Amino acid sequence: MSLPAGAVAMVDEAEAAxxxxxxxxxAPGRPRRKRKGRLDRHTGLWAAFFLAPTTIGLGVFYxxxxxxxxxxxxxxxGPFGGHTFIGLDNYEAIFQDPQVGVAARNTLYFAVLGLLGxxxxxxxxxxxxxxxxxxxxxxxxxxxxxxxxMPAAVAIVxxxxxxxxxxxxxxxxxxxxxxxxxxxSNPDTALLALAVVGIWSTVGYNMVILMAGLQSxxxxxxxxxxxxxxxxxxxxxxxTVPLLSPSLFxxxxxxxxxxxxxxxxxxxxxxxxxxxxxxxxxIVYLFFEKAFIANDRGYAAALAFxxxxxxxxxxxxxxxxxxxxxxxx
Amino acid sequence: MRRRLISVAVAVGTAAVMALAACSSSTPTEAxxxxxxxxxxxxxxxxxxxxxxxxxxxAANPNVTVNVQLTPYTDYFTKLQVAATGGEAPDVFxxxxxxxQLYASNGVLQPLTDVQVDTAPYPESLVKLYQYQGKxxxxxxxxxxxxxxYNKKHFDAAGVKYPDDTWTWATFxxxxxxxxxxxxxxxxxxxxxxxxxxxxxTIFQAGGQVVSADGKSSGYxxxxxxxxxxxxxxxxxxxxxxxxxxxxxxxxxxMFEAGKVSMYWGGSWDxxxxxxxxxxxxxxxxxxxxxxxxxxxxxxxxxxxxFARTKYKLEAQRFxxxxxxxxxxxxxxxxGTVIPAYNGTQAEWVAAYPQFKLQNFLDQLxxxxxxxxxxxTAAWNTAETDELTKAWTGAEAVDQxxxxxxxxxxxxxxxxGR
Numbered sequence: 001m002s003l004p005a006g007a008v009a010m011v012d013e014a015e016a017a018x019x020x021x022x023x024x025x026x027a028p029g030r031p032r033r034k035r036k037g038r039l040d041r042h043t044g045l046w047a048a049f050f051l052a053p054t055t056i057g058l059g060v061f062y063x064x065x066x067x068x069x070x071x072x073x074x075x076x077x078g079p080f081g082g083h084t085f086i087g088l089d090n091y092e093a094i095f096q097d098p099q100v101g102v103a104a105r106n107t108l109y110f111a112v113l114g115l116l117g118x119x120x121x122x123x124x125x126x127x128x129x130x131x132x133x134x135x136x137x138x139x140x141x142x143x144x145x146x147x148x149x150m151p152a153a154v155a156i157v158x159x160x161x162x163x164x165x166x167x168x169x170x171x172x173x174x175x176x177x178x179x180x181x182x183x184x185s186n187p188d189t190a191l192l193a194l195a196v197v198g199i200w201s202t203v204g205y206n207m208v209i210l211m212a213g214l215q216s217x218x219x220x221x222x223x224x225x226x227x228x229x230x231x232x233x234x235x236x237x238x239x240t241v242p243l244l245s246p247s248l249f250x251x252x253x254x255x256x257x258x259x260x261x262x263x264x265x266x267x268x269x270x271x272x273x274x275x276x277x278x279x280x281x282x283i284v285y286l287f288f289e290k291a292f293i294a295n296d297r298g299y300a301a302a303l304a305f306x307x308x309x310x311x312x313x314x315x316x317x318x319x320x321x322x323x324x325x326x327x328x329x
Numbered sequence: 330m331r332r333r334l335i336s337v338a339v340a341v342g343t344a345a346v347m348a349l350a351a352c353s354s355s356t357p358t359e360a361x362x363x364x365x366x367x368x369x370x371x372x373x374x375x376x377x378x379x380x381x382x383x384x385x386x387x388a389a390n391p392n393v394t395v396n397v398q399l400t401p402y403t404d405y406f407t408k409l410q411v412a413a414t415g416g417e418a419p420d421v422f423x424x425x426x427x428x429x430q431l432y433a434s435n436g437v438l439q440p441l442t443d444v445q446v447d448t449a450p451y452p453e454s455l456v457k458l459y460q461y462q463g464k465x466x467x468x469x470x471x472x473x474x475x476x477x478x479y480n481k482k483h484f485d486a487a488g489v490k491y492p493d494d495t496w497t498w499a500t501f502x503x504x505x506x507x508x509x510x511x512x513x514x515x516x517x518x519x520x521x522x523x524x525x526x527x528x529x530x531t532i533f534q535a536g537g538q539v540v541s542a543d544g545k546s547s548g549y550x551x552x553x554x555x556x557x558x559x560x561x562x563x564x565x566x567x568x569x570x571x572x573x574x575x576x577x578x579x580x581x582x583x584m585f586e587a588g589k590v591s592m593y594w595g596g597s598w599d600x601x602x603x604x605x606x607x608x609x610x611x612x613x614x615x616x617x618x619x620x621x622x623x624x625x626x627x628x629x630x631x632x633x634x635x636f637a638r639t640k641y642k643l644e645a646q647r648f649x650x651x652x653x654x655x656x657x658x659x660x661x662x663x664x665g666t667v668i669p670a671y672n673g674t675q676a677e678w679v680a681a682y683p684q685f686k687l688q689n690f691l692d693q694l695x696x697x698x699x700x701x702x703x704x705x706t707a708a709w710n711t712a713e714t715d716e717l718t719k720a721w722t723g724a725e726a727v728d729q730x731x732x733x734x735x736x737x738x739x740x741x742x743x744x745x746g747r
Contacts, residue, residue, distance in 0.1 A: 163579065165578060273718065275724075294705070294707060296708070
């Protein structure tokens with residue numbers, strides 16, 4: 001394949017393989033304004049053809065439901081379809097509903113607690129990033145395991161662990177003389193307990209992203225730092241953390257979005273008669289109650305749309321803040 | 330382009346006219362060819378009996394075949410709601426009290442107007458449960474009432490006489506106190522935060538009501554209802570019942586099965602569960618509920634209803650009527666899974682569990698009160714749990730929780746009319 005560029009273009013032309021041509025639309029040495037137009041149209045068509053499955057899929061299964069949800073948020077829904085336009089009534093009701101405020105506070109608190117998982121993931125990633133150490137891959141696999149386990153199964157097992165009368169956690173605490181509580185039904189501890197499970201189940205995923213980030217940091221930096229006499233801690237704070245900041249940023253954005261959408265943990269671990277439900281009811285849980293138990297789907301759609309706006313705002317804020325701490329090498 | 334638009338408009342118009350015509354057809358006619366009806370149920374254990382009934386119906390009506398479709402209960406109503414919205418629900422299906430009015434008021438169900446139905450052989454409160462705006466939508470299929478399950482061993486050890494129909498609230502509380510033994514982690518009773526097996530019964534016994542007969546107002550602001558709720562919160566306050574936190578971590582029936590709770594208010598359906606557990610099979614028995622100002626127990630039962638948009642209105646109604654017949658009830662009774670609603674066919678169910686005095690569930694029929702329902706029952710059921718939890722944990726006085734519950738329930742009931 002050592003033909004000159006012009007020859008390649010000729011072959012392409014002869015065999016009419018537009019995709020290959022598309023790779024070199026600006027082959028040097030030839031004025032061909034006319035052909036370029038034709039090529040571009042072809043290129044566009046082919047691009048559209050290959051993008052179509054994803055675009056249509058996204059459009060039908062993501063964008064259209066979003067548009068519909070926004071529309072339905074201005075309606076009152078019958079339980080068996082049929083809706084009437086009621087303008088901003090649902091939004092008015094949301095801002096007057098004390099439950100929404102409480103749920104928003106719970107959700108934000110949960111998201112903040114969830115961020116505590118980042119330092120844990122970082123330490124794990126840094127520790128397990130040394131290739132060649134014995135058992136490293138086994139540990140990586142163990143820590144990643146919760147990510148590929150079904151959330152409902154995770155929640156049920158943790159429910160047993162947290163059980164006030166028969167749980168392992170309390171019997172361990174009991175053996176050192178501490179009397180535990182009913183972790184999941186005590187309003188003061190329930191959200192913390194949920195956060196522990198939330199962090200536990202996402203730490204593995206964060207760790208993998210951070211490890212990929214770590215491996216892309218050039219070794220020379222560390223070598224130079226050692227020559228200058230920097231110890232491992234100094235290397236960690238002055239090289240690893242700043243150069244890892246793009247990955248940390250990515251992980252923190254995902255973590256916050258994930259926390260703001262928490263539903264399954266509350267649904268399986270708390271249950272509807274738990275005295276701790278008011279302190280753990282998240283926005284999405286409230287959405288579920290309104291949409292599928294109370295059959296008030298218009299209100300639920302409005303709630304979902306408000307959540308979308310809040311998530312967008314918080315993510316936007318994070319992108320704005322990143323200028324202050326994220327270094328792109 | 331314009332011509333295409335016009336033809337589309339014409340097609341839509343025609344379809345609309347046809348749909349209107351279909352709606353307004355007065356008496357359904359018999360289908361000419363062979364008919365296949367689908368029949369939606371949710372209990373796996375009852376499928377064999379349902380299949381037998383379907384076969385018996387086919388034998389009597391050779392041109393109609395019935396397909397029994399099983400959907401587990403956890404998905405049943407979600408799936409049914411979607412299917413009904415899309416016009417694809419089964420022709421005949423099981424319905425329960427809390428959901429009935431939601432479906433009937435939205436025109437999803439076909440009243441049994443084209444067949445002869447006789448409601449005399451069923452408990453009256455069940456017949457009424459499936460009436461909406463004066464029309465009968467379903468015949469009762471089975472029923473359950475609530476009784477007082479107790480651990481005989483605990484009673485013997487504490488030297489307390491077994492419960493019987495002379496018991497009042499006072500006797501019950503006294504026994505619960507005597508049966509409580511903190512050293513063994515044993516509680517006399519379990520104040521379960523639930524309507525059907527719990528506070529609905531005591532509210533009725535105190536002479537109160539949960540929702541007014543017209544379904545328009547809440548009964549929770551009545552002092553009698555508060556009395557019915559206090560019955561339970563007093564048990565928790567006196568430490569003769571586990572705390573709400575403990576009962577969330579471990580369900581009360583599990584505590585009863587583990588011998589940690591001596592008395593448990595449970596349904597007739599628990600007979601199967603308590604037979605499958607070795608401890609309760611040997612030590613448990615059941616009595617009628619103790620009486621307050623009056624006697625009461627909550628009765629609930631399923632019925633078979635017809636989908637309004639079925640293609641075979643007449644055949645589906647005939648099958649629904651057949652499901653309520655004595656013949657169908659006898660087939661059900663033989664399996665021992667549920668109490669058939671047809672009076673006089675219940676003896677076999679009682680005989681299916683000879684270790685328990687199940688007759689007590691039937692003896693309560695004369696004063697049984699139907700499970701409280703309205704057009705959107707689930708909405709205020711959530712409010713009940715939300716508000717009453719505060720009273721159950723002791724965070725708030727019962728009358729305060731009840732008052733706020735009445736307010737939010739009244740708001741929800743007012744929304745139903747729209």
